Amino acid sequence: MSDIIHFHRVSKRYPGGNDALSEVSFTLGSGEMAFLTGHSGAGKSTLLKLTALIERPTRGQVVINGQNTAKVKRWGVPKFRRQIGMIFQNFSLLYDRTVFDNVALPLVIRGEDDKTIARRVRAALDTVGLLKKEKQHPIVLSGGEQQRVGIARAIVTKPPLILADEPTGNLDPALSAEIMDLFQRFNDVGVSLLIATHDIPLIERMPHRVINLAGGRLADPADLPKAEPA
């Protein structure tokens, strides 16, 4: 199995001398689903940003889907990003557009025709169970529904890789579990997923690898902060 994400001794130092990541090496296999954990400030977000080319590594090599990111020029970034579906803690939806238009955005950017857009948006909304809400504006939806709009937008282009940054951070446990089930279903059809979260109880019940970051370095997953007894 080839790797979809390959980090080789990657370090990231922000201006001001703050080392967000140090010498991080790991891979995510194609079709694999893994969790990225660690305390706030451990480097989870930085790792995701390096993967999506929102930031560039200070040292080391990041290879995504066989493509060395160091070779992607500034003008090549949009095209590079189109192979990644991104999901955010704050949903990052456009609140002046309907659910349909939000999900359609990545397809519009790619210049698809209206018929293809309508078909694929409806398929994505059907997958996340929001087909009946396509004409509504995101602001009238619940948090769980808004996140599912964000997920539909991420999967509408059928990307090989999905990155999720604290996707359940703003949701209650029941909704969080629903979202995780949704991710599991994408993984079942071969999509690779890297999900940053510090919701330990949620991931402990899922049979996936956990990549643990501490202070910008890879740490033993056994050192996971234990879930507080309920």
Place this chain on the structure above:
Amino acid sequence: MGKYLQRHLQTALFSLGKLYRRPVATVLTATVIGITLALPAGLHLMMQNVNSVGYSWEGTLKASLFLNKSVDEAAGQALARRLQSEDGVANAQYISRAQALEEFKALSGFGQALDLLNDNPLPAVIVVQPRTTQTPEQIDSMMRKLSAIPEVEQAKLDQQWLDRLFAILSIVQRGVLIIALLLAVAVVLTVGNTIRLDIENRRDEIVIMKLVGASDAFVRRPFLYTGFWYGLLGAFVAFVFVTAAVILLAGPAAKLSGLYQSSFVLQGLGFSQTLLLFAVGVGLGWFGAFWTVARHLGSVVPR
């Protein structure tokens, strides 16, 4: 290609929809642009009207060719006919020595006194009316040609006042050009500032679009169309203002030209000038947007 055009049309309508949803702000901005465009357009129109007044006065402009005494009536009339067919000559009329004397007697009031003269002292004259479509330079060179004709002893054109008028007009014209350039900069800045605020307000939206893989061109496009619409609306406002001003001034202008027995009619914006006004409006709006977007969009990136 059809898909590409369709996308552009959708973006254009999307931008127009954004403006439509903020009608007050849009109307205010369009009015500012409209006034800014109306000033140079109105000044230009005024210049053009003054120019046409100058040309219509030129119709009353006459050159007198005083012929040699040796030229007899038949030769003089032949010369007048020849001049009549010249380029740049609207009319050439032969006035014989006898006719000139009659006219002079009638107009000068020396009638009786002139009878005392044995000999008619007046030369025959060909009165030449230059065509009104010519520039002062062309009239000048025509006059030089006329005075070079052997039969002509002297050619006189009372054109000093006309020279002065055109000299003043050319200064004013340059002034209007300078004002127009300054106001064009003002339009670019107005649109630019509006778009800059728009970019600030839609910062999150731009970041999201970039995160899902939007190219710079894609992000830029709606802003360019916003500039396009501002320019178009501004040009429309300017057109309304200028046309209203022409309608308001038409009455007094007609009265004035009536007093001068002139056929002068105040001209409004013609078709090609209206087209130019809209083209300039749209061009400046688009440029203002492009310039602003180029400066500010690069700084709006995902963090």
